[in-house]
Amino acid sequence: MAAAPQVGGLADAVFDHAQDDPQRVALGRKDEAGQWQDVTSAQFRDEVLALAKGLLAHGVRFGDRVALMCRTRYEWTLFDFALWSVGAQSVPIYSTSSAEQVFWMLHDSEVSACMVEHEDHAMTIGSVIDRLPQMKRLWQLDAGAVPELIEAGAHIEDDVVHRHRRAVTPDSVATIIYTSGTTGRPKGCVLTHANLMFDTETLVARWEPVFHSKPGDEPSTLLFLPLAHVFGRMVEIAAIRGRVKLGHQPVLQASALLPDLAAFRPSFILAVPYIFEKVFNAARRKAEAGGKTGPFDKAVEVAVKYAEAMEHRAFGLGPGPSAALRIQHQLFEKLVYGKVRDAMGGRVRHAMSGGSGMNRRLGLFFEGAGVTVFEGYGLTESSAAATANPPERTRYGTVGQPIPGTTVHIAEDGEVWLHGPHIFARYLGDPKATDAVLHDGWLATGDLGALDEDGYLTITGRKKEILVTSSGKSVSPVGLEERVRNHPLVSQCIVVGNDRPYVAALVTVDQEAIDHWLAMQGKPPLPAADLVRDPDLEKEIRRAVVAANTLVSKAESIRTFRILAHPFSEEHGLLTPSLKLKRKAIESAYAVEVDALYS
Template sequence: MREFTVPPVVSGSPAGGLADVVFERAERDPDRVVLGRKTAGVWRDVTSAELAGEVLALAKGLLAQGVRFGDRVAVMARTRYEWTLFDFALWAVGAQPVPVYPTSSAEQVHWILYDSSCTACVVEDEDQAMTVGSVIEGLPQLRLLWQLDAGAVAELVAAGRGVDEDVVHGHRRAVTPEAVATVIYTSGTTGRPKGCVLTHENFMFEADTLVSRWESVFRAGPGEQPSTLLFLPLAHVFGRMVEVAAVRAGVKLGHQPALAASELLPDLAAFRPTFVLGVPYVFEKVFAAARRAAEAEGRTGPFDRAVETAVRYAEAREQKAFGTGPGPSAALRMEHQLFEKLVYGKVREALGGRVRHAMSGGSAMSRRLGLFFDGAGITVFEGYGLTESCAAATANPPGAVKYGTVGPPIPGTTVHIAEDGEVWLYGRHVFSGYLGDPGATRDVLREGWLATGDLGRLDGDGYLTITGRKKEILVTSNGKSVAPAALEERVRSHPLVSQCVLVGNDRPFVAALVTLDMEGIAHWLSMRGLAQRAAEQLVGDPALTAEVRRAVVAANTLVSQAEQIRAFRVLAGQFTEERGLLTPSLKLKRRAIEKAYAREIAGLYPS
């Protein structure tokens, strides 16, 4: 199949802008809880009336301080309550938030603020204020700087007390769906980041489509309010879409700034969301932690049997959904029930205990991991999209999840596979272009079609599988083309492996650089009664090398002999954003990695 379209479920064009829903809901249902806010370690509810009041007060302050309709204002912070306040307050006055990752370098901050002509900037703390300060000489248009941890919100609220509410509402009513809502910069894996211009209509169409089609996710059981804890970065389009969709759907939204298990897991237990949205990394970590706990208790065998049962159970349900099987047998259902309390309930408890649905995006999730979570009682809807498509363009639908794929197009979207295998997208969520860069816009937008740069295939049901990225294809000196993503993902699924990067361009064969998961390593050493050692001391360890080799051998079963990994090198360090080897959204910067490890790569090939 070369092209597949799913009809829209959202009819007509939206009206107004993104801030309208905050005030409309406050009038219609003022006591509904719409946000959770953590203060002094305790979560408290925020009603729709309270949210509207806070947004209005902040919007008045922004106007008093000189923010005008159409101004761009950078927001540089972790995922926190105040980011959502600023987003909706800026939208209420017709301004355009420009998200900046809090870990961005001074050079990256300068480029984004300069390229987008930001007139103001919100930062989280003193370190970020100093980063902006270090490049302010080159930002003549930047007039205002506010620091959240220094009382920015209170300062702005105080400044706006003399502004009439009608002035804010006048600005808000002037916002049209076609107006620019935000400029989100790409991760810059292959060059300087580009500013994606996204409109209010892009976000409203995308959010309302997701809420309508995935209605079972955005509602809860009897006596429960739907809720989600957002731990994705709000600087990324995925996190931003979650924020918008939750507010539009009346879902209780909480914010968690850290992905570290020590901080995330306690908040999941306290907030108890009904669904979560994350990247595969999060689900991999939950699974790995569950397996380590089982091994520490001497229950590795039962845990592994529970995993196999969950996978078989989910596969049987999947086959029934697509009319290729009868569903789980009576024996399999009994076996599955046996592991419910022993294993599956504990996995769900790690996510707060109430989660029954999850959405995953950003990178590929292994089919087996998705099946396991499904069998453990959490349906993971994997999807695919880009900043340029305002988050999801495809996603597995309720009742028809096909693990290992990113699903069919979301309603109102068409997916087309070009002659060279490139994925093209068409729909009302596709962006209008790159800010100030018509050449780059022409490269990807062709009569409304978005050429994604990703390679993929559609099956007979219209489900998309991403097979690689055009710019990441390796071509060996023998002329063999190799898509690295699937092999890297399989190697990375080993509990002792953190990251994997394939190399082999213009080389006689494919090889790999592998980094270690130090949590997994600590557990591995402990279970063997060995003293803890640093990564530098482990490189070259025969037992560890044998473990990594097993991961490589498993990955090689996916491809032909000519595409297999023939050599690998275990590294002591990690590929990190601080070293310039990862983007802020954790994507590999392959060229930078190859340059940083040129000596190690050369050592993988005979001279």
């Protein structure tokens, strides 16, 4: 277990590493030609120092708050550590945030300056700037902000930065991260240097072996999660402090991400279940297009059985894979499993998944295909990870055991409570909301869960998302929704039924998967309005619903559903930036469709 830090702040590692091993490759950075270039620890230290001096020259002072509105780029990490070097606090803003969301966060946190990526972001800030009298500076990355700042600070002595840095203590505020919030206004979580240092150093100490693709190689990871989300931030800090080579990828679409995975070749990745689903579904579509659906599905079955046998052995419940199963597994290694790993760059043998629940069967498949996915759980309020599956004993379908130093308690109503040095300090300017979730150092998460006999946590839903039908039946929608989403044609599913006579669902489809499915059916592309009425598609979605209903009693089962022509999107206010469903907003936007389910 990592001890709670007694001195210093997050930026110290940048300077310590550069002094210890100046030529170690600390980051990878794309040049203008799109080629990956190495950045040594000494080079990164020098850039952080130069930018920190520029920030001081532009009036940023100890304790000031500076907003960062940008996709996942090298410059975000540069700004983070430069701000922490002078004792300033960063306020991350999602690059997709609306003008009103941006205004609320900048106003609530009283930022004095803001870094944006491009002109569109600058225009978003510009549209609300007259209501932000405290904001004095706006820097635009694509308009040369970094060189401009570095030039402005060239006359300042290095020691001025070091004096600021040495004044940072573990209790100093490092960042204010706004919860994306499925309901209501986002709340600013105040996280200290100690919160983030404890959480990241605990993960590095406990899970360090998984950073490598093989013993002794150089650990590296490609970060494609949004840095405005606490999970992405944890990866950034853990990589810098844990001496893991870090690259950045701003585009989450497979067409952009997969080539960079191939070029950067990370040794491990950290992602949300959506990414693993995409990799799996793309592999299956490729097999189907080549007329190899049967062998692929057999390979999946073998991988799952192999991984289950390994899991049973780890828990002393069985001898491991039989000789026949090992032979079958070896047969599919070149035919299927190696190709799945190649899609993630070829070197990945371990991965971490968080943000939402991962299907047990999907986790077992990746394990059997040679990529162990360690599922974990946490919140912004817990500085990211609170639980994770241990390297030597992964239990798929759970989010693992408490990380060292954390305690998990299940309250009488099934709510998950957390305690540890990584629990946040407070919500900014909102003592009432703080008191509602913090009880003598314990964080009431709002999530429902259960601990098994070995201390592994399973998340079963959200307290606020429990549906109660008009007959008084309580239904947790999450398990049903995840099971429907297991179908390769389904993109999203929302279960409804509050104060209604029975449970129903709205379903959206994955356009990439639909295009492939139509081609395999010998059907022409269909307009969205015709597609949702296609009887063959309805039959496929019904199959997914029937599979989901096997998990629950008849009273909790989905009685009817409707396929929607368009997916729920963040742009229309129906998803949070972390892709969670905004249930009330969706039910309001689709009120006519929901009513039709009960007519």
